[in-house]
Amino acid sequence: MAAAAAAGGEEEWKLPPHPKIPKGKKVTIIILDGWGENIPDRFNAIAVAETPAMDHLKTTAPERWRLLKAHGPAVGLPTEDDMGNSEVGHNALGAGRIFKQGAALVDTAIETGLIYEGEGFKYLKEAQPNGTLHLLGLLSDGGVHSRYNQLQALLKGCADQGFKKIRVHVLTDGRDVREGSSLDYVTTLEHDLEELRKRGVDAQIASGGGRMAVTMDRYENDWGVVKRGWDAQVLGEAPHQFKSCLEALKTLKENDPKLNDQYYPPFVIVDDEGKPVGPIVDGDALITFNFRADRMVMAAKAFEFEDFDKFDRVRVPKIKYVGMLEYDAEIKLPKHYLVAPPHIGETSGEYLVHNGVRTFACSETVKFGHVTFVWNGNRSGQFSETLEEYVEIPSDQGISFNVKPEMKAIAIAEKACEALHSGKWDQVRVNLPNGDMVGHTGDLDATIVGCTVVDKAIQLMLEATEKVGGIFLITADHGNAEDMVKRNSKTGEPVKDKKGKYQILTAHTCAPVPIAIGGPGLLKGAQFRTDLPTAGLANVAATFINLLGFEAPKDYEPSLIEVVE
Numbered sequence: 116m117a118a119a120a121a122a123g124g125e126e127e128w129k130l131p132p133h134p135k136i137p138k139g140k141k142v143t144i145i146i147l148d149g150w151g152e153n154i155p156d157r158f159n160a161i162a163v164a165e166t167p168a169m170d171h172l173k174t175t176a177p178e179r180w181r182l183l184k185a186h187g188p189a190v191g192l193p194t195e196d197d198m199g200n201s202e203v204g205h206n207a208l209g210a211g212r213i214f215k216q217g218a219a220l221v222d223t224a225i226e227t228g229l230i231y232e233g234e235g236f237k238y239l240k241e242a243q244p245n246g247t248l249h250l251l252g253l254l255s256d257g258g259v260h261s262r263y264n265q266l267q268a269l270l271k272g273c274a275d276q277g278f279k280k281i282r283v284h285v286l287t288d289g290r291d292v293r294e295g296s297s298l299d300y301v302t303t304l305e306h307d308l309e310e311l312r313k314r315g316v317d318a319q320i321a322s323g324g325g326r327m328a329v330t331m332d333r334y335e336n337d338w339g340v341v342k343r344g345w346d347a348q349v350l351g352e353a354p355h356q357f358k359s360c361l362e363a364l365k366t367l368k369e370n371d372p373k374l375n376d377q378y379y380p381p382f383v384i385v386d387d388e389g390k391p392v393g394p395i396v397d398g399d400a401l402i403t404f405n406f407r408a409d410r411m412v413m414a415a416k417a418f419e420f421e422d423f424d425k426f427d428r429v430r431v432p433k434i435k436y437v438g439m440l441e442y443d444a445e446i447k448l449p450k451h452y453l454v455a456p457p458h459i460g461e462t463s464g465e466y467l468v469h470n471g472v473r474t475f476a477c478s479e480t481v482k483f484g485h486v487t488f489v490w491n492g493n494r495s496g497q498f499s500e501t502l503e504e505y506v507e508i509p510s511d512q513g514i515s516f517n518v519k520p521e522m523k524a525i526a527i528a529e530k531a532c533e534a535l536h537s538g539k540w541d542q543v544r545v546n547l548p549n550g551d552m553v554g555h556t557g558d559l560d561a562t563i564v565g566c567t568v569v570d571k572a573i574q575l576m577l578e579a580t581e582k583v584g585g586i587f588l589i590t591a592d593h594g595n596a597e598d599m600v601k602r603n604s605k606t607g608e609p610v611k612d613k614k615g616k617y618q619i620l621t622a623h624t625c626a627p628v629p630i631a632i633g634g635p636g637l638l639k640g641a642q643f644r645t646d647l648p649t650a651g652l653a654n655v656a657a658t659f660i661n662l663l664g665f666e667a668p669k670d671y672e673p674s675l676i677e678v679v680e
């Protein structure tokens with residue numbers, strides 16, 4: 116039992132040998148980020164792209180190819196309408212179980228009111244009666260990093276709890292929700308703030324910017340993004356000043372029609388005298404209201420660390436800072452939070468090091484943490500310095516990935532091939548980002564190029580796996596590139612906007628994802644079971660643990676494979 120393993124000694128971590136599958140075969144695990152299965156029309160970038168390697172797997176070995184659920188409750192999200200995402204997807208892949216995720220945990224904490232009773236909120240209230248409460252996060256209904264109804268509930272709840280002055284620092288989305296929808300969200304927010312003002316609360320938007328340009332960088336790809344946020348939110352400094360957020364969004368887009376919600380530059384809201392209405396100062400309180408970790412870790416460090424050398428903070432306000440969730444349980448960041456995150460322990464990585472399995476993991480910066488930190492249950496670092504090596508290939512910086520849709524897929528594959536040939540590793544695990552990262556730009560042609568390159572990278576790794584007599588397992592964390600257009604939910608027909616242009620879909624989807632296994636090291640009779648029709652990403656960990664020659668921990672979701680004689 117995994118729980119026993121955590122409590123007990125080394126023996127508890129030992130996994131019995133698989134009754135049929137031998138140990139010692141190298142296993143290549145390839146995660147295709149944002150690669151779902153969908154009808155093959157012209158908005159399906161994967162279907163349009165040349166993908167001979169993936170097509171071959173699907174058509175030549177149907178008993179070793181199937182689909183998996185990668186959205187909604189299958190990955191711990193509240194409802195079937197919740198699209199998948201990298202965090203919940205990689206958590207499920209690495210941990211082999213389904214955990215109620217941040218989105219759901221926050222919903223419950225708000226519904227029960229417990230969010231206001233925990234240590235986090237009490238800490239926040241120490242800023243009363245004089246401190247301003249700041250709320251910083253993604254203005255979105257995507258449910259990937261945040262959800263608007265949670266912000267709405269918090270605004271009201273914080274006013275009920277006695278905060279008299281509230282400032283909101285908005286990050287516009289356009290990645291998980293429709294491009295251009297920031298105007299709608301800000302309009303709704305202004306209305307909600309007006310309601311608070313009627314109750315005598317001084318409530319305003321204080322600053323803003325697009326999520327990809329301001330604050331929400333991840334895996335230390337570009338600290339400049341976090342600095343731009345800091346300057347606007349804390350120092351009240353930005354290249355643009357406006358009287359209102361709506362004016363900011365409209366004017367900036369008028370001046371640069373190519374600008375999209377994801378990339379709004381930072382701006383500060385100022386009063387009639389031109390003074391910023393809400394810089395964060397000593398004595399204030401701050402909630403970062405995103406529940407998802409990866410894109411809040413860097414900002415949380417800037418707000419919380421005394422020793423910090425990533426950029427000059429100029430002024431470090433003494434504030435009561437809480438995260439919606441704890442973003443990194445290993446380093447306890449931030450120290451105070453409103454809702455406890457799911458405890459994702461006893462992950463496959465931890466089991467495997469206890470069983471002597473040597474693992475090499477690699478991706479480029481923008482997805483590096485997905486196959487390491489997130490795979491390991493949002494835990495920093497390695498389980499073993501000697502049995503594991505994590506290699507990060509630097510991502511291109513400061514560009515939108517449609518400009519270079521090849522990204523580092525081939526370099527990642529080459530590193531994996533080297534690792535396979537070195538003989539030093541039993542498990543070689545990579546994430547290929549293109550389907551997702553280019554898919555998020557909404558640029559169909561570029562996404563097609565990205566998917567073509569992914570298939571070439573797959574081919575390289577399949578050949579290396581072949582040469583070393585290994586086994587491969589290819590799957591994805593959620594859909595994205597397989598659908599690049601908004602569709603009528605009833606008919607499935609692509610939707611056009613008022614100008615007659617197809618409405619681009621930059622977001623993830625609820626599509627299932629493929630999984631394929633094979634390679635010369637795989638036993639002849641090994642194939643997918645047919646009695647698990649609703650299996651999802653959480654069934655993958657037991658599967659690769661089997662392929663490495665072990666039985667999976669008993670509390671893991673069942674393995675997808677059987678060995679027929």
Ligand SMILES: O=C(O)[C@@H](CO)OP(=O)(O)O
Nearest residue numbers: 200201202259290291551
């Ligand atoms: O870019 C991100 O932060 C999300 C979308 O909001 O994508 P992914 O879950 O694939 O990382």
Ligand SMILES: [Mn+2]
Nearest residue numbers: 148149201592
């Ligand atoms: Mn992803």
Ligand SMILES: [Mn+2]
Nearest residue numbers: 149551555623
């Ligand atoms: Mn994504």
